[in-house]
Amino acid sequence: MEAIIITQPGDGSVLALQERAIPQPESGQILIRVRAAGVNRSDIHQRTGGYGTDPTGQIPGLEVAGIVERCGPNASRWKIGDPVCALISGGGYAEYVTVDERHCLPIPETLTFAEAASLPETVLTVWSTVFQWGHLSAGENFLIHGGSSGIGVTAIQLARAFGANAYATAGSDEKCDFCEQLGAVRCINYKTSDFEQELNGIPIDVILDMVGGNYTQKNMNLLAMDGRLMFINAMQGADSPIHIPTLMQKRITISGSMLKPRDPDFKATLTADVEKQVWPLIAGDQLKPVVYRTFPLGEAARAQELMESSDHIGKIMLEV
């Protein structure tokens, strides 16, 4: 099969289309013939060696959609020919990938493969971090930094679908308009306005932050009593001072999570919960994939370069 290989840590030029053996499904796994794969920020971090391990020889890709090609021993839920999308822990930029069958979801009839492949990573991350762990509930105020990111467009839609009031920040007026059309009550262009000043007076119950750095104190100032600050990255800075009296006075909870290293049983339980609670929203048009641009598999470097430019809104996809 053809696959995109990281030939050494570095910029997009280190990605090369090469021949690899088709993986064989082990017990409880299925083999998917990939039709589309999602591009995620994490793939870029992996490519540059940002996770602290040498990525040479690895195939990136955390989510795919395609057709079940084979079922391994003890895999019984899916049959050959079923269209599925899946969360995987690597290997998605390829013609075939094996996956724990419990990490797969059925592709709703209305979605293309590219649209279906755009969902698993963001939906599972937002569901586990914001809803399961952050306990966002109806009527609460929810602030999403990076509102136009792949994560952001999912978070805004899920917040609205579950009756929360979504606020967002993004890096241009065009991105902010998009976030508001998607369901955000208000989106602030953080490059031209101070989001803390703009949202002053609106008690925020939950914040989903991927920025860190000097956002942390501003976030804490905006949080309501019993507010929850949930980190999924720290793109602006890994270290932030915490003003402990604010934390105590407001009984703030600060937490964070990384989906990729979670164990297979956790991901299976999470996927089952998403299928039950979130998947029906797709049929009801309350959750729509936001695919910004699709590239052929062989142009994965261009796809990642577009993501690094941050010019996109929503998801960047690869088609196989």
Ligand SMILES: NC(=O)c1ccc[n+]([C@@H]2O[C@H](COP(=O)([O-])OP(=O)(O)OC[C@H]3O[C@@H](n4cnc5c(N)ncnc54)[C@H](OP(=O)(O)O)[C@@H]3O)[C@@H](O)[C@H]2O)c1
């Ligand atoms: N922990 C987890 O399990 C997990 C899972 C999935 C994703 N994530 C993280 O969630 C984030 C979004 O992922 P994604 O795949 O959806 O990526 P993405 O679409 O590329 O989104 C990243 C967004 O962050 C904004 N941004 C970049 N640098 C910034 C900065 N210094 N300050 C403020 N905003 C900045 C950019 O938009 P602007 O124009 O608005 O700047 C960009 O759209 C990434 O950081 C990713 O690593 C974490």
